[in-house]
Amino acid sequence: MKPRLLVTGGAGFLGKHLLQRALEFTATGTLHRTAAMAIPSVMFHVCDLQQPQDVRILLDRVKPDIIIHTACSDQSGDLAAITSAAGLLAQQSAERHIHLIHLSTDQVFDGTAAPYAEASAPCPIHPYGEAKTQAEALVRSLNPDAAIVRTSLLYDLHSPDRQTIRLIEATASIAPCALFIDEWRSPIWVENFADCLLELATKDLSGLLHIAGPQALNRWELGMELLEHFGTPATPNIQPGTIQESGLIRPPNLTLDSSCAQHLLHTPLLSLRTAREQVTR
Numbered sequence: 001m002k003p004r005l006l007v008t009g010g011a012g013f014l015g016k017h018l019l020q021r022a023l024e025f026t027a028t029g030t031l032h033r034t035a036a037m038a039i040p041s042v043m044f045h046v047c048d049l050q051q052p053q054d055v056r057i058l059l060d061r062v063k064p065d066i067i068i069h070t071a072c073s074d075q076s077g078d079l080a081a082i083t084s085a086a087g088l089l090a091q092q093s094a095e096r097h098i099h100l101i102h103l104s105t106d107q108v109f110d111g112t113a114a115p116y117a118e119a120s121a122p123c124p125i126h127p128y129g130e131a132k133t134q135a136e137a138l139v140r141s142l143n144p145d146a147a148i149v150r151t152s153l154l155y156d157l158h159s160p161d162r163q164t165i166r167l168i169e170a171t172a173s174i175a176p177c178a179l180f181i182d183e184w185r186s187p188i189w190v191e192n193f194a195d196c197l198l199e200l201a202t203k204d205l206s207g208l209l210h211i212a213g214p215q216a217l218n219r220w221e222l223g224m225e226l227l228e229h230f231g232t233p234a235t236p237n238i239q240p241g242t243i244q245e246s247g248l249i250r251p252p253n254l255t256l257d258s259s260c261a262q263h264l265l266h267t268p269l270l271s272l273r274t275a276r277e278q279v280t281r
């Protein structure tokens with residue numbers, strides 16, 4: 001019998017990819033504001049993961065062996081949901097002996113001491129990073145057997161992700177658009193990352209793990225390469241810029257060290273170039 005996998009945030013960017021690729025599992029996804037979704041062989045449950053009763057009913061019905069908790073990102077505008085949903089799922093999964101994989105982010109760091117390994121101390125500098133750091137701490141205290149996976153920017157190569165859509169839209173306007181050359185990340189192809197998480201779901205690992213792309217890229221390099229990938233010529237209004245010029249407060253270098261994951265997982269971590277070669281082959 002296939003293990004039962006519950007993916008929270010089943011209509012989200014990562015959740016959808018996970019559910020589409022979870023062929024080795026009996027998979028269920030959660031929906032919140034999304035009215036309906038259809039993925040072959042996948043069941044969906046509508047619930048608010050901030051509500052204890054909703055979480056109890058969900059787990060009673062699905063009886064998962066594994067939960068991959070992707071729901072509650074920075075997109076909904078409700079940062080409180082990040083900690084409350086993580087706390088409820090951590091508590092309920094511990095009580096029911098369900099293996100929990102909780103999704104976190106490179107934004108728990110301040111960007112001044114990269115590369116960041118699992119042993120690096122979190123030091124967030126904005127509310128989203130703060131909420132994700134609190135969620136990590138809650139998960140660790142309520143369910144010490146949970147795995148906490150930090151990742152970097154997720155991009156897609158089959159259809160443009162949210163940020164790439166905005167960049168492509170910018171090529172159709174004359175409004176200036178700066179891509180930072182001093183903001184470094186370890187971006188990873190969402191399909192490659194989903195495969196890593198699904199492999200991780202077959203292992204009983206606990207604690208922190210960094211899973212991100214093997215190559216640090218700045219925002220300018222990433223944006224230019226994704227525009228090229230989607231066949232959209234860059235326009236003169238899109239220019240390299242710096243965080244300092246923008247006046248924004250952002251972590252400058254969030255490069256993640258994923259060497260532990262590279263040793264633990266058979267799934268290789270692909271650079272953008274290698275991922276593009278796979279897609280266009």
Ligand SMILES: NC(=O)c1ccc[n+]([C@@H]2O[C@H](COP(=O)([O-])OP(=O)(O)OC[C@H]3O[C@@H](n4cnc5c(N)ncnc54)[C@H](OP(=O)(O)O)[C@@H]3O)[C@@H](O)[C@H]2O)c1
Pocket residue numbers: 008009010011012013014015030031032033034047048049050069070071072073074075076081085103104105106151152153154155
């Ligand atoms: N995307 C990235 O580049 C990136 C980078 C680093 C880390 N991460 C982490 O990876 C995870 C997934 O990110 P993502 O980009 O896939 O997120 P996303 O596309 O914004 O999806 C988040 C999902 O959470 C659901 N949700 C929000 N509030 C909820 C609630 N109260 N109860 C139940 N569900 C709720 C939403 O469901 P509905 O749509 O149905 O309302 C949404 O589909 C997050 O933990 C994020 O912090 C993402």
